[in-house]
């Protein structure tokens with residue numbers, strides 16, 4: 008590059024010199040030539056004219072013209088320009104006859120012009136002008152040219168050179184920068200130059216290396232320039248062949264460093280211009296991250312078992328094998344029983360311990376060829392190919408036997424059983440998703456049956472499940488479309504037979520099924536949580552109706568509303584009741600909430616707090632279906648309740664069976680002793696009504712009096728009742744009931 012720079016410097020100097028010389032000399036020379044030529048022309052013209060004028064005088068006076076000095080001087084003094092010009096007239100003897108008065112400075116340019124008389128020359132006129140002004144201007148131009156040329160020379164010579172120097176400097180800086188990057192690269196880079204070996208074949212010598220490559224390959228500074236055959240250190244030995252191979256094209260390989268376990272990828276490739284390069288990258292962390300990602304993507308982080316994604320993949324493969332070999336494949340879907348309460352009461356850490364232990368026990372129980380996975384939560388799946396003589400029941404039984412249900416968590420023993428659903432390929436499905444779904448359905452069925460621990464899938468199960476899903480969907484839609492409505496069953500005073508209260512009962516008018524009774528949809532509404540918005544709707548509608556009836560002039564009646572267990576435990580019942588009472592403007596003392604025994608005993612302290620809050624709203628609380636649940640005397644004492652409703656099961660045969668009678672008597676006795684209001688439901692005959700009234704039951708409800716009535720019919724019944732009262736026909740029968748049921 009330096010040589011190149013010198014050559015540019017030399018040619019620049021020559022060019023600048025020539026241009027400067029031209030600039031210095033050419034303009035003054037051109038000027039001088041033009042001015043001299045112009046002056047010559049002017050002198051010739053002036054001389055010719057003056058010689059002719061003098062010739063005229065000579066012709067007019069041929070003998071005496073030489074004595075006409077004054078006249079000749081006047082002729083010589085005539086000028087067409089103001090330029091100083093000397094004119095002298097000589098005779099043939101060379102004597103001055105006349106001359107102009109002008110003086111001219113040397114150097115002088117002169118021209119002679121003959122004067123004739125009758126064809127003979129008689130005198131000579133000499134015209135002279137000074138060259139001094141022309142020479143002075145020429146000299147001035149020369150000076151200016153020299154100055155301009157000097158400047159031009161300087162610019163032409165220095166500017167390109169400075170540009171070259173700048174380019175050279177920035178190139179150097181850039182090279183230093185790249186050198187520094189090259190040196191500090193985490194990736195190792197080694198360069199080899201292709202040279203001719205001793206035998207004429209191509210050899211490679213190490214031309215350069217950065218520290219990263221040097222440390223891995225064990226290169227030292229003194230190795231630069233050595234043939235690759237002489238390089239022995241570090242990891243270079245296995246790379247040597249690749250470097251040699253790069254003469255033909257790119258070669259890649261992966262290396263693991265002994266001792267450190269670090270993994271490198273090595274790429275060796277030709278670079279052109281007789282060079283070969285090796286790029287070395289440490290991929291240890293990258294590989295580790297990729298492995299971790301794979302673990303996260305395909306394995307369950309808690310138990311280390313396969314996750315759903317990997318399970319589906321394996322199932323796909325196992326189905327292929329089973330299909331090819333004409334075998335069956337069982338998918339066993341495990342779900343732990345009683346796991347959720349442990350998680351809720353002992354905490355998630357305890358739950359995790361159990362899941363890890365379940366995974367361990369299952370791992371020890373399955374065969375090597377089986378696939379075991381955790382789908383999430385407490386769900387595990389075993390996929391097993393069945394040999395000809397095997398069946399899935401044996402595998403399920405064996406797994407259950409080995410998966411002993413007792414676990415020790417936080418120093419105490421807990422019992423966690425399992426339910427298994429089994430689907431079999433190809434009978435119950437041919438895709439992994441289908442087999443899993445059907446095994447899940449079977450497991451759900453097994454869970455519902457306390458007598459079995461595992462259950463095989465059947466098509467009916469799927470139908471049932473679909474029916475359930477359809478019902479759930481329909482219920483949500485019914486809520487949206489306002490398809491629910493209320494009926495009201497009167498509760499009469501046992502003594503007077505007068506309607507004292509009504510119980511709001513929800514019904515569903517399905518566009519497809521018609522009128523649907525609560526038994527067909529309340530359990531599903533409970534299970535899916537629809538009961539919470541539905542219960543709220545019932546409460547709100549019942550209160551609004553009560554308020555409307557009062558505004559329409561009806562006498563005050565109590566409105567009894569059933570509250571579901573889920574609504575009481577999960578929903579914010581107190582707030583709902585508070586809002587409903589406020590919005591409807593109904594007297595809260597007329598609102599009775601009927602709760603079942605089972606929902607009250609789940610969390611006694613919390614239940615008492617909730618009941619107290621409800622009581623604080625001035626609503627009354629009763630226990631529905633009393634006698635069928637826990638019937639604990641303890642909670643009768645502790646809970647702030649107002650009434651008991653004896654379950655219809657005890658009323659049905661109260662007149663016939665002494666045992667039933669004894670139970671009913673006992674319930675009434677206890678309630679009375681505890682000052683609770685007692686209501687009997689399911690009263691269907693006069694005998695039952697009379698007996699219950701006689702035993703002290705306060706109110707009665709049942710078909711003997713009234714079936715659940717529509718709003719219109721209820722209002723009609725109330726009107727009829729009022730009319731009878733106004734007519735004075737008060738019933739005085741044993742139970743105060745009308746002779747004929749309404």
Ligand SMILES: [Mg+2]
Pocket residue numbers: 510569601631
């Ligand atoms: Mg009820």
